[in-house]
Amino acid sequence: MYRKLEQYAIQSVKKTIQDLGWEEPSEIKFEVPPNSNMGDLATSVAFQLASSLKKSPVEISQNISGNIEIIPPFKKVESKGPYVNFFFDPEMFSRMVLESIQEDYGALENKQEKVILEHTSANPNGPLHIGHIRNAIIGDSLARVLRAAGFQVETQYYVNDMGRQIAMIVWGLQNLDYQMDPDGKKDVEIGKLYFQVNQKLKANPEIKSQIDSILKTYEEENPPELESMFKEVVSNCLEGVENTSRRMNITHDAFVWESQFVRDGSMKKILETLDEYTKQNDVLYLDLTDYGIEKELILTRSDGTSLYSTRDLAYHLQKSENSDQVVDVLGSDHKLAIDQLKIALGLLGGKSPDVIFYEFITLPEGSMSTRRGVFISVDELIDEATQRARVELDERRPELGEDEKKKIAKIIGVGAIRYYIARLSPEKHIVFKWDEALSFERGCASIQYAHARACKLLEKAGGFTPSEVKMDTLNFHDLDTLEVDLLKTLAKFSTVIEDSARDLRVHSVAQYALEVAGAFNKFYKSVPVIGSEKEFLRLLMVDKSRITIRNCLDLLGIEAPVSM
Template sequence: MYKKLENKAIESVKNTIQTLGWEEPSEIKFEIPPNPNMGDMATSVAFQLASTLKKSPVDIAQSIAGNLEVKSPFKTVETKGPYINFFFDPELFSRMVLESVQEDYGLLEEKNEKIILEHTSANPNGPLHIGHIRNAIIGDSLARTLRSAGYQVETQYYVNDMGRQIAMIVWGLQNLDYQMDPKGRGDVEIGKLYFQVNQELKAKPEIKGQIDSILKTYEKENPPELESMFKKVVRKCLDGVEDTSRRMNIVHDDFIWESQFVRDGSMEKILEALDEYTTQNEVLYLDLTDYGIEKELILTRSDGTSLYSTRDLAYHLFKSKNSDQVVDILGSDHKLAIDQLKIALGLVGGKSPDVVFYEFITLPEGSMSTRRGVFISVDELIDEATQRALAELETRRPELGEDEKNNIAKIIGVGAIRYYISRLSPEKHIVFKWDEALSFERGCASIQYAHARACKLLEKVSEFNPSKVDMDSLDFQNMDTLEIDLLKTLARFSTIIEDSARDLRVHPVAQYALEVAGAFNKFYKSVPVIGSDKELLRLLLVDKSRITIRNALDLLGIESPSSM
């Protein structure tokens, strides 16, 4: 809603500049001042005009403000030095916010633009662990935010089914006396076998040649029995990955297997298209020194088999042909690989992907490794979070039934994990700490509790129906400062979504959810609602807060319980 108000303010400033006979700047920017005494919106356009007009920014600001026609919903315009500050008319502004916040609040106008967003894409060699979770949570939350911003979004999981790690697992099935537990989860059993093969490789390095042979046979000859083994291993692991993802409220629209780009000839066409740029020595490679990259991009091994980078190039060309924008979520260790890929992709006519790089999560005791068997699986993380939440509920709400407590605990546990990851900029490294992630006193639980508070208050007045409230019957006079502050916070939601979608960042949404909950809690604790002389207006404000908190958390893949 702030964007609409900003556009009105921009229009007024433009008209005034034209009236004064000045040349209009290409862009007039507004911001929300840090102090409400400095206005509800402010512009520093006077700075932009100063060099052209050869005047003081203070004088320019005063000239604009003195000639500006104040239009609804603004009440006054003042200058503070070179800044022009716009103040809302409290009644008109309050009406606009309350009318804007409907059940689908935050869902913006549809855009005719398709985005393919790839995320998670963990190697199918074991269960998802907390080293993968940041990718999955950022990716899913960003997809939700982009959809809310009006984009058509398709989420994809790129399945690395032709990599050395899968060949290692196939070798293990062929050569080790290992029996998978038929009652165990497929991804866990595959992970155990992968660990055993790594132990064998340490003891017998010559095994590497046998694994290379399996990989070459699978890519070049693809005998049915070997193909069946590869597919079963990957499918078994992916079934577990999907189960875990669903527990985190994450579902991918499509799974794209890298082998399809070898089997359908796409990769060969890529190599042909790059032929004039490549060099063949022991390996086939693309020299990138002319592009400022010293490390060459190797496209095939000495035995002629492809590398992940080659197949990834074919996949990115596929994505660029089937979308208007390609978005990848990748660890910061992929920066060089992406720089190389973007150059190669440009040479074959593909779109350059927009990449969200994130730093890794570590445990307090150090980094994780599937190869070394040192990790906490996402399932273990969810189980632990749920148990901790349940223990807290046993203390806080002993009167709840077991089923209700268990359901609320799951919602709180998953919410705590997702929020803990979402709340920080992806460029910041995270050390995962249980007490911080699962604290009931701050973070996600406090936001969910604000929603539950709103629901509980509204339950007390069953006759209240927000859709039938007559705005003209409400008393907007002498509103409490906390009411106005809450309304201003609610009004920012659409702008947060627009900005987050544009910048491909989700942490502003997480931070905003906390702000809304904080503004609501201050209002709830200090402003009487039921029985007050403004009961209907304040009940409406409670309901609009409930909707906004719920919809903000939904963008983060977090449920909002009505009771806690």
């Protein structure tokens, strides 16, 4: 909505500059002023024109505002210092906003561009833990935002089924008297075995050569029995990962196993293509010093087996060939590896991926490790969040039935986790704190509560049907400041989505969700609705707020309860 209004303002400024006989700048940018007294949209175009016109920005802004033709939905344009400020006509603006918000509000025009977005991709050696969850939440939320922005998105999970960790688990199955609990969650049982193998390896480092031998045999000979063991380990772990992910409202469109790039000849073809650039000592590698990177990219081990980096290169080449844009969500410790990969991809003619690097989540007592068995699993996290939400519901809504409490507690608990992580820019480190994440006084619960409030108010209104409201019958005169403020906040939604998709950042969506809930809560507490002279208009505002909050939360993978 704001982008559309911005285009109106840009056309007015352009025409005025032409009428004044000035040379038009290549781009005219607008912004929302920090204070509504300074206007609803403002441009600093006077600064751009100052050097060529040999005039002060203040004089230029006065010339523009004094000669501009005011077009709807603006009621006035004035200069404030070097800025040209546009003010909305409240009635016309409010009508436009309410008409623009339908059930699919936020869905932008189809761009006919395909994005392959890889996220989560945790090693299949144990359950997902909160060290993985930031990747999954950022990735899933970004996929939702990109789809809303009009992109065709395919989410992928890259399965590291040829890594040393899987060979270690296979060694454990062959050599340890370990019985998996048949009633246990499969990824958890595999994680326990992986931990035991690590303990054995620490006590007896010679086991490493046996594990290397398993890995080499699997890659080069791939005997059926060994292949079956590898596939069973990985499939069992992925089954658990998918179950956990679904509890967090996260799904993947495709699981791509890295072994396919060894089996289908992709690896061989890549090594042949890079032959003129590679060097050999104990290992085959790319010397990257000419590109400003001191550390070489190793392509094969000394025994000739492939490395994760080489298989990842084949995977990125496949993604590049099958999409218009490649997006990866990776921990900040992958920065060097991505710099190396981008150079190799360039030599192969592939697209360079756009990468969202995130800092890790740690516990107050330190970092997490599957190998050391120090972590909180995502399942444990969800259980704890749901339990805490249930305790809160028992106190606040004792009249609710058991099934209703269970349903709402799950929605609140999962929402709290997803919002706590999505609200911060990925560059910021997170120390996970239960009380902070699951606070019912701020954060996601307050946003969900705003939605529930809106639903309750519409329910109380009885026969109110938004689709049957005739806009020309509504009284838009003398709008309350809180009404206008709410509508201005609702109008930002599409712009927030557009900016989030462009920047590949989802924290702005989370921050906007809190902003719109706050604007609605102020309206709800201070502006009478049912029984007022403007009942239908205000009920329509409540309904449009409900839609916007719900759709915004959906972009974050969070359900909007109708009751709390």
